[in-house]
Amino acid sequence: MTVAPSDPGRRNGTVDMVHGGGGRAMAELIKDLFQRHLSNPILDQGHDAALLEAEPGKLVVSTDGHVISPLFFPGGDIGSLSVHGTLNDVAMAGARPLCLTAGFILEEGFPLADLERIVMSMASAASQTGVPVVTGDTKVVEKGKGDGVFITTTGLGVVPHGVEISVARAKPGQAILLSGSIGDHGVAILSKRENLEFETEILSDCAALHTLVADMVAAAPDIAVLRDPTRGGLAATLNELARAAGVGMHLDETAIPVKDDVSAACELLGLDPLHVANEGKLVCLCEQADAGKLLSVMQAHPLGRDAAIIGRVTEDEARLVEMETEIGGLRVVDWLSGEQLPRIC
Amino acid sequence: MKYVDEFRDRDLAKSIALGIRQEADPGRTYNLMEFCGGHTHAIFRYGVKDLMPENVRFVHGPGCPVCVLSVRRLDDAVEIAERHNVILCTYGDMMRVPGTKQRSLIKAKAAGADIRMVYSTMDALKIARDNTGRQVVFFAIGFETTTPPTAVAIIQAQKEGLSNFSVFCNHVLTPSAIGHILASPEVRDLGTVRIDGFLGPSHVSSVIGSEPYEFFAEEFGKPVVIAGFEPLDVMQSTLMLMRQINEGRHEVENEYTRVVSREGNLKAQNLVSQVFELRQSFEWRGLGKVPYSALKIRKDFAEFDAEKRFEVTEKVSREVKSCECPAILRGVKKPTDCKLFGTVCTPDNPMGSCMVSSEGACAAYWTYGRYRDKARSSRQEAAA
Numbered sequence: 001m002t003v004a005p006s007d008p009g010r011r012n013g014t015v016d017m018v019h020g021g022g023g024r025a026m027a028e029l030i031k032d033l034f035q036r037h038l039s040n041p042i043l044d045q046g047h048d049a050a051l052l053e054a055e056p057g058k059l060v061v062s063t064d065g066h067v068i069s070p071l072f073f074p075g076g077d078i079g080s081l082s083v084h085g086t087l088n089d090v091a092m093a094g095a096r097p098l099c100l101t102a103g104f105i106l107e108e109g110f111p112l113a114d115l116e117r118i119v120m121s122m123a124s125a126a127s128q129t130g131v132p133v134v135t136g137d138t139k140v141v142e143k144g145k146g147d148g149v150f151i152t153t154t155g156l157g158v159v160p161h162g163v164e165i166s167v168a169r170a171k172p173g174q175a176i177l178l179s180g181s182i183g184d185h186g187v188a189i190l191s192k193r194e195n196l197e198f199e200t201e202i203l204s205d206c207a208a209l210h211t212l213v214a215d216m217v218a219a220a221p222d223i224a225v226l227r228d229p230t231r232g233g234l235a236a237t238l239n240e241l242a243r244a245a246g247v248g249m250h251l252d253e254t255a256i257p258v259k260d261d262v263s264a265a266c267e268l269l270g271l272d273p274l275h276v277a278n279e280g281k282l283v284c285l286c287e288q289a290d291a292g293k294l295l296s297v298m299q300a301h302p303l304g305r306d307a308a309i310i311g312r313v314t315e316d317e318a319r320l321v322e323m324e325t326e327i328g329g330l331r332v333v334d335w336l337s338g339e340q341l342p343r344i345c
Numbered sequence: 346m347k348y349v350d351e352f353r354d355r356d357l358a359k360s361i362a363l364g365i366r367q368e369a370d371p372g373r374t375y376n377l378m379e380f381c382g383g384h385t386h387a388i389f390r391y392g393v394k395d396l397m398p399e400n401v402r403f404v405h406g407p408g409c410p411v412c413v414l415s416v417r418r419l420d421d422a423v424e425i426a427e428r429h430n431v432i433l434c435t436y437g438d439m440m441r442v443p444g445t446k447q448r449s450l451i452k453a454k455a456a457g458a459d460i461r462m463v464y465s466t467m468d469a470l471k472i473a474r475d476n477t478g479r480q481v482v483f484f485a486i487g488f489e490t491t492t493p494p495t496a497v498a499i500i501q502a503q504k505e506g507l508s509n510f511s512v513f514c515n516h517v518l519t520p521s522a523i524g525h526i527l528a529s530p531e532v533r534d535l536g537t538v539r540i541d542g543f544l545g546p547s548h549v550s551s552v553i554g555s556e557p558y559e560f561f562a563e564e565f566g567k568p569v570v571i572a573g574f575e576p577l578d579v580m581q582s583t584l585m586l587m588r589q590i591n592e593g594r595h596e597v598e599n600e601y602t603r604v605v606s607r608e609g610n611l612k613a614q615n616l617v618s619q620v621f622e623l624r625q626s627f628e629w630r631g632l633g634k635v636p637y638s639a640l641k642i643r644k645d646f647a648e649f650d651a652e653k654r655f656e657v658t659e660k661v662s663r664e665v666k667s668c669e670c671p672a673i674l675r676g677v678k679k680p681t682d683c684k685l686f687g688t689v690c691t692p693d694n695p696m697g698s699c700m701v702s703s704e705g706a707c708a709a710y711w712t713y714g715r716y717r718d719k720a721r722s723s724r725q726e727a728a729a
Contacts, residue, residue: 196464254355267349270703320715327358327576329392331713337692 015110020140030138033116034104037123040132042099050134052099055158062089063154069343071118071148074188075203076279078151079121084208084279085230085345086155087129091210092226092282094165094217095157100126102136102153107146118149129208131155157210162221169224170245172315175291177284179212179298180205180306181257182234186276187265189344198268202261207280212301216284219297225285228278230345232336235274237283238321239335248316251323251333255310275336277344285313352575353391361580362396368587374400375587378676379544380523382409382704383574389713391576401583404538407522407631407674408546410487411438411702415628417662418515419444422484425513426450426458429655431480434469437462439486442698445662466498473502473510482651483512490548492516492640493613496620499642499649513651514642517627519549520557521638527565531677538676542586544579545571547601554609558597566595573601620646630664630698631674670697673706680707687711 018025035043042050066082076084083100090097102122106115126133133153159165184205191200209228216223225245229237234256238249258266258273266273280303286294291309298304311323321333351357369375379385385405388394394403407413423444426433433450440451440462454460459479463469466483473481485495495512502510523543531538545558550571558569568589572582582600589596599605620643627639642650664670668690669683680686680699690696692708699705 263349318715325391325576326353326355327391327393327396327580328355329395329576331390331392332715334692334712334715337712 013112015106015108015112015115015140017108017140017142019106020138026138033112033119034136034138037116037119038126038133038136040134042132042134043136048135050099050101052134052156055098057161058159060090060093060095060157060159061154062086063152064089065150065152066345067147067150067343068189068345069147070189070192071114073192073204075184076206077118077121078149079118080125081206081279081345082151082153083122083125083129083131084206086153087131087208087210088228088279088282090155090157091208091213092165092228093157093159094163094213094223094226095159096214097129097131097155097157097210099132099134100153100155102133102151104136104138105146105150106138106140107148108140108143110148115149125208129210160217163217163223165223165226167225167241167244170241170247170285170313171224172247172313173288174224174285174313175288175309176238176249176251176311176313177286177291177294177298178234178256178308178310179209179282179284179304180280181259181262182229182278182281183258183262183266183273183276185279186233186344187262189277190265190269198265200261200265202259202265205278205280207303209280209282209303212282212298212303215297215301216294220286220290220294222290223284223286223294227283229281229283230279231277233273233275233277234283235272235321235333236335238333241285242316242319242321246319248314248319249311249321250314251311251321253323253325255308257306257308274333279345349575352573352577354577357577358396358580361577361584365396365401365580365584365587366398368584368591369398369400370591371400374402374539375590376402376404376539376541377544377583377586378404378406378526378540378542379572379579380406380408380519381544381546381549381574382412382702382706383547384544384572384579385409385706385709386704387574387576387579389709392713393576393579396580397583401587404540404676405673405679405706406526406676407629408488408519408549409699409702409704409706410491410517411442412670412674412698412705413517413522413629413631414439414442414486414515414698415630415662416444416664417628417660420448420660420662421657422513423448423450423453423458424657424660425482425651425655426460427453427456429480430459431482431655432459432461432472432476433482433484434461434463434472435484436486438702439484441695441701443665443695445660447665447696466494470498470501470507470510473507474505477509479509480654481510482655483510484515485512486515488517488519488546488549489552489617492617492621493552496616499620499646500616502649503646508648511649511651511654512642514621514640516621516640517629518638518640519546519553520560521635522629522632523558523561525632525635525638526675527561527567529675531675540567540676541590542568542570544582544586545569545597547571547573547578547604550601550605550609552610552613554607555597555599555605556607556609562595562597568595569597571597571599571601571605573604631671665696668697670699670707673699680710683707687715
C-alpha cells in the first residue's frame with residue numbers, strides 16, 4: 001500500500017543541516033516523510049530500538065550500504081535496491097526475512113521531493129515483499145560531503161529447521177544452477193552514466209529473491225549453497241565460492257543466459273557479462289540428484305523463468321573457475337581486476 | 346547477436362579446426378605472430394589454442410597500444426598532470442600502468458592530480474568546454490585506429506577556439522613496428538625468434554588498408570593475412586597462413602573483407618595527414634627507438650600540442666627491474682618466462698604494462714590461461 005506524497009510545500013524544499021540537528025525539523029521530517037510512508041505497527045511504536053517477538057530457529061542478520069549513482073535507474077532506484085539487496089543477502093542463507101532497519105545519510109541541499117520518491121519506493125518494495133522497515137536513523141552531512149543520499153539497511157531473518165546452506169558444503173560433483181540472465185543491472189546503470197549514455201531497453205533486474213528461495217528450499221531442503229552474484233558479477237561469486245570451499249568449477253559458456261541487449265552493450269564497451277553486476281539473480285549449488293527438480297521449481301517462479309544448469313563443481317587444488325567457451329576451447333574465468341565501474345549498488 | 350554469434354559458432358569452429366589439422370605438416374612448426382593484442386586476447390578468451398595442433402604456435406606481437414608506450418612518455422604525462430595542474434584525460438587502460446618507481450596515473454590521481462578517465466576524445470573536448478578556466482590535456486595513445494578521432498578532436502578544438510585544450514600525442518604506426526621486428530637481429534640473424542607469417546591487424550587495417558603490408562610480404566618473404574578479432578576470424582586466418590606457408594607463397598591476403606579494403610579508409614587517412622606528421626624517431630617500450638614510427642602534431646595545429654604548451658623536465662625513466670615486458674613485446678619471451686609473472690606481478694598489482702592492459706599478453710595469460718600452467722605442472726609432476 002502506498003501513501004500519497006506529503007504536502008506540496010515540502011516537495012519544493014531541500015534537505016538542510018537543521019534536518020539532522022535533532023530538533024523539531026528533524027522530528028517533522030521523520031514523521032511526515034519516513035513514518036508516513038514506511039508506517040507499520042513496530043515502527044509506529046516510535047522507539048529508538050524496535051521490539052520484536054523472538055522466533056524459533058537460527059537467526060540471520062545481514063547489512064548492506066547502498067551508494068549507487070545514479071539514484072534513479074531503469075528498473076529501480078536506491079530505495080527499492082536498499083530493500084531488495086539486503087533481503088537477498090538474508091535469503092541466501094535460506095532464511096525467511098522478518099524485518100529491515102534503514103539508516104539514511106542525506107547530503108545538505110538534496111531535494112526533499114527526490115527523498116520522498118526514494119522513501120515511497122522503499123515503502124512499496126517493503127510492502128510487496130512483506131518485510132517491514134522497523135527502525136531507522138537519519139543523519140545530514142554538509143554539501144559536498146555526500147552524494148545525495150546513502151542508505152544502509154540491515155535485514156533480519158529466520159532459517160527453517162533442516163536447512164543448512166553454507167559455502168562449506170560446496171563439494172565436487174554438485175550442479176551449478178543460475179536463476180536467469182546475467183549483467184542486466186550493471187548494463188542498466190552504465191547506460192545512464194554521464195559520458196556513457198546509450199540507448200537500451202534493458203532494465204535492472206533488481207528484485208527480492210526470498211520467495212524464489214522459499215520455493216527452492218521447500219522442494220529441495222538439502223541445497224548446499226546459495227549466493228546472489230552482485231558486484232563483480234557471476235565470475236566474482238563463483239571464484240569466492242571456489243576459494244572458500246577449496247573446489248574448482250567447470251562452466252559451459254553456451255548455457256549461461258545473457259540477453260541480446262546486454263551482450264551488445266558489453267561488446268561495445270569491452271566488458272565481459274560474467275563481470276557485470278546483478279541485483280535479482282542467484283546461484284545455487286546442489287547435488288546432481290536435486291538439480292532437475294530445482295530447475296523446474298526455479299523456472300516455475302517469475303524470477304527464475306530463464307534458470308539454467310550452467311556447470312558443475314570440480315575437484316581442483318588450484319581452485320580455478322574454468323569454462324568451455326562458445327567455440328569449444330577452455331579458459332579460466334577470473335575475478336575482475338580493479339574496478340569495472342564504481343558505485344553500482 | 347547478429348555479426349557476432351556467427352563468428353563464434355562451435356560447429357564452424359570444429360570444421361575449421363579439422364581443416365587446420367589436415368593442413369598441418371607434422372614435419373614442421375608454424376610460428377605465427379599475431380601482431381595485435383586484440384588477437385592475443387581472442388586466442389585466450391575463446392581458448393583457440395585448444396583447437397590447434399601442437400605445431401601451430403602463436404607468437405604474441407607488440408600491438409597493444411598501452412603496452413608499447415615508453416615509461417618516459419608515461420612519466421611525462423604524470424608530470425604534466427601533477428606539475429602543471431591540468432585536467433589530464435586518459436583512456437582507462439592507461440591509468441594503472443606503472444611508470445618509474447611504479448608511479449602510475451592512478452597513484453597520481455589519488456595524490457590529488459586531476460586525472461579523468463574518458464571513453465572518447467569527444468569526452469575530453471566536453472571537459473574542456475565545461476572547464477574553460479583550466480587547461481585540459483588529452484593523453485593520446487594508440488595505433489592508427491585511435492589516431493583519426495584525435496585528429497577530429499584537434500580540428501574541432503581549432504574550429505571552436507578551445508584554447509584550453511591540447512593533446513599529448515603518442516600515436517604510433519603499425520607498419521614501422523612490424524618492419525622493426527622483422528629487421529631485428531633476433532629474427533633476422535640470430536634466429537631466436539622464428540616468425541613464419543603474420544596475422545595482420547584488423548581495426549588498424551580498416552584505416553590504413555592492406556596495401557602497407559605488401560612490402561613486408563615481398564621484402565622479408567613472410568605471408569600476411571589480415572584477420573578479424575573474432576575467434577573464427579583468427580582460426581580461418583591461421584588456416585590461410587598455413588596454406589601460404591605450405592605452398593611457399595608470401596602474399597598479403599585479407600580474411601577480414603567485411604571491413605578491410607586494400608586502400609583503407611581514405612577519409613580517415615586524410616584527416617590524419619591534415620593534423621599529424623611523422624616524427625623522426627620515437628621510443629617504444631620493448632622496441633627502443635624506432636625511426637619514423639610515430640606521429641606528431643603539425644605546425645598548423647601547434648597551439649593544441651601539449652608538448653609545446655607544457656615544459657617537462659629531463660628525467661631518468663626506468664622500467665621495473667626484471668620485468669620482461671620489453672622482451673615479451675618483441676616476441677622473444679613468453680609471459681611465463683618472466684620471473685615476476687603471477688608471483689609479484691598480477692593484474693591486481695601490475696609491474697609492467699603487459700599485465701595491465703586487457704590487450705597485453707601477460708594479462709591474457711593470467712586472466713584466461715592459468716589452467717595451462719596447472720596442466721603443465723601436473724604433467725611435470727607425473728613425469729617426475
